[in-house]
Every structure is written in C-alpha cells, then in structure tokens.
Amino acid sequence: MSDLAKIAEIVDEGARTASAIKQFSTEKPLSIDEAYAVQALSMQRRYARGEKRVGIKMGFTSRAKMIQMGVHDLIWGRLTNTMRVEDGGIISLANYIHPRVEPEIAFLLKTDLSGDVTPAEALAAVEAIAPAMEIIDSRYDNFKFDLGDVVADNSSSSGFVLGNWFPKETDFRNLGIVMTVNGHAAEVGSTAAILGDPIRSLVSAARVVASAGEKLYAGDIVLAGSATAAIALAPGQSIETQFQSLGSVGFKVGA
Template sequence: MIDIVKISEIVDEAARTATGIPQFSDTRALGVDEAYAVQSLSMQRRYARGEKRIGFKMGLTSRAKMVQMGVEDVIIGRLTDEMREEEGGIISVADYVHPRVEPEIAFLMKKPLSGVVSMLEAMDAVGAVAGAIEIIDSRYNAFKFDLGDVIADNSSSSGFVLGNWFAPDTDISNLGMVLSKNGRAMEIGSSAAILGHPVRSLVSAARMVAQLNEELKPGDIVLAGGATAAFAVAPGDSILLEVQSLGQVAFNVGA
C-alpha cells in the first residue's frame, strides 16, 4: 500500500524548503486519485501553518504546454496567499527550486461556482479578468515528472503575479500575449491557446473543484493556464508580460 500521508509530508517539505526531490514514479507511479489525495493533504499542512487558500490554477491547458511536459491531461492545483507576488516587485529565487514563468489569464470570482456549467454560466460568476504571470516550480529533480508526480506537487503551482483587473465583459477569446525577459520577447502567443478559449478552462475548474469536494468562492482567483511554453528565470532577470486589452504585468528576479 502506498503511504499517502508520508508522500504528502515529503512534497510539503520540499515546497517549504525549496528542495528538489526524486520522482515518486521512479519507484511506484501515483494514480490520479492518489495524487490529488496527496495534494490535498500537503495543502492542509500549509493551511495549518497559516496560509489561506485564495483560488486555483489550471495546468496543461495549452498544446504547447502539453508538448513541453509530454502529457495530455488538464490538471488543477490550489493557490494560497503566500504564493502571490507583488506586481512590479522582486521575487527571490531562494523561494524556488528551478522557477519558470508563463503567461496566463486570471479570473476573479464574484459568485460561487462548481459542477458542470456552460461558458455563459461560468462567466456570469466572474467579477473581473486580468493578465497574469504564473511562476511554476516543480520540486522534482531536473523538472521531470509524470502526471501523478505533478498533481501531487500541487500541479507545480508556486507563485503568481497579477496585472490590473478589467471588466468581465472584456473579450479575452483571442488576445495577443508577449512574455519578455530582459527586453527580449521569449514567448509570443494568444489567449486562444488556452483550450481554444480561456473560459473553457474556468468551466473545467468548476467541474474539477466539485470533484475535489470544493467550490470556487467569491474573491477566489483562478489562473486559466499557460498560453505558451514556460521558460526559466534567474537572478537579475526582468520579466514583462504584455497582453492585448489587459495591459502589462512585470516583476524582477532577485538573489
């Protein structure tokens, strides 16, 4: 029998101390249900230390991301208040094992949402939309993992930076997105790369939180998933995301 509690402790400690760990799949692959059980228990440890759940992130929602990670399934992870970084501020690489960034669309919920919903029903529960940068950080050595590994590791959720909020009726279906490092465009894409439309990711989030016996609550933030492949950042880097109609999001990387 696999020890879900022990694995959750290992994952939590790796995230807390920014320490790389071997893949669990090296010895015994985790099933999806087992992996979400590990994620839930590891997050409970974080809540017990005082962190507050403030939303969810969707993962593997673009073809580029699926190709990059070699998997096909959409996944979900939790966001906490400790993961939010200041827009225009400085992040410390000491808080991460091997941080990477990707461009996203964020939703701010104004109504509860869970279960099977339509795109219109999902957007009716949204209070605002924004551009965002997610800082992903697999705690596994060499950034290598299988599906069960990454889900157990909170779907690589580690940090995020939000831009300004805009009205929910802003058209986000096909927005140009340019993610730059030190003034050089590293990734260029469109919000349409997120499941064909970012709202489809919110629909998936509603369904998946219900399966986890949770719900999207008013005030929750939902990151729709990367619109492009991710790239690594290092001390001294300046990161800028420009999103058509949603303005800019930026931060710097410190030691």
C-alpha cells in the same frame, strides 16, 4: 502515518525548504486519485501553518501538452496567499528550486461556481479579468515528473503575479501576448492558446473541483493556464508580459 500522508510530508517539505526531491514514479507511480489525495494532504499542512487558500490554477490547457503527458484532461492545483507576488515586485530565487514563468489570464469570481456549467454560466460568475503570470517550480529533480508526480506536487504551483483588473466584458478570447526578458521578446502568443478560449478553462475548473468535493468560491482567483511556453528564471532578469487590451504585468528576479 499513512503512505499518502508521508508522501505529502515529503512534497510539502520540498516546497517549504526549496529542496529538490526524488520522483515517486521511479519506485511506485501514484494513480491520479492518489496524487490528488497527496496534494490535498500537503496543502492541509500549509493551511495549518497559516496560509490561506485564495483560488486555483489550471494546467495542461494546451492540446500539445496533454498529448505530451499522455492525458485527456486538465490538471489543477491550489493557490495560497503566500504565493502572490506583487506586480513590479522582486522574487528571491532562494525560495525556489528551478522556477519558470508563463503568461496567463486570471479570473476573479463574484459568486460560487461548481459542477457542470456552460461557458455563459461560468462567465456570469466572473467579477473581473486580469493579465497574469504564474511562477511554476516543480520540486522534483531536474524538473522531470509523470502525471501523478506533478499533481501530487500541487501541479507545480509556486507563485503568481496579477496586473490590473478589467471588466469581464473585455474581450479576452484572442489577445496577443508578448513576454519579455530584460526588454527582449522571449515568448509570443495569444490567449486563444488556452483551450481556444480561456472561459473553457473556467468551465473545466468548476467541474474538476466538484469532482474533488470542493467548489470555487466568490472572491477566488482562477488562473486559466499558460498561453505560451514557460521560460526559466535567472538572477537579474526583469520579466514583463504585455497583453493586448489589458496592459502589462511584471516582476524582477533577485538572488
């Protein structure tokens, strides 16, 4: 077994068993190419167990986060069918290590998309948009990691919740967002926080998957990235996010 395959096994087992693992960066930091190779290998293990890829998520979609992590580009991870949480559903904290949630815009594609595309070309590939939330859960101790660590860990992707789909003609560039915990506002923001316009995230998604020799497929879901800071989840919480013009999306946190 190669070193990268072994690292992929460690990452996958951490996610599968909801067990924290040590940061690889403490001994030998992974290059970005090595990290994406580990991510692909770890996801292949999930596919072999029957999970199906249903799309991708984008990360580091705010300039502040890029500066904080010392990077100049977005990162991405794969979404699978088992990560989806029904709108209004209940999650079990037993399936996570230290989960957090953040509000996002989701795109549903009607045609394949790959490579260098314009915003107009990216939008032409969209079937619909939806309010969404992503549940992130780094498998690393204390939610601490460097760039290689987080990419290898599928960019912290763990779950996602989708609201109702809306026509792509709906203006989603600068919608107000309020994320509440048990009815109390926890984060307030705007979809404009996603690169100034969420469609730019989809443009980037087409480019970064192409660099990995892949593409976005018709039927794929693409999470555009966080519009606010993430909040930590705890038992008994009811999480809801209201999106201007798009309604709401939510879930509850069980034990």
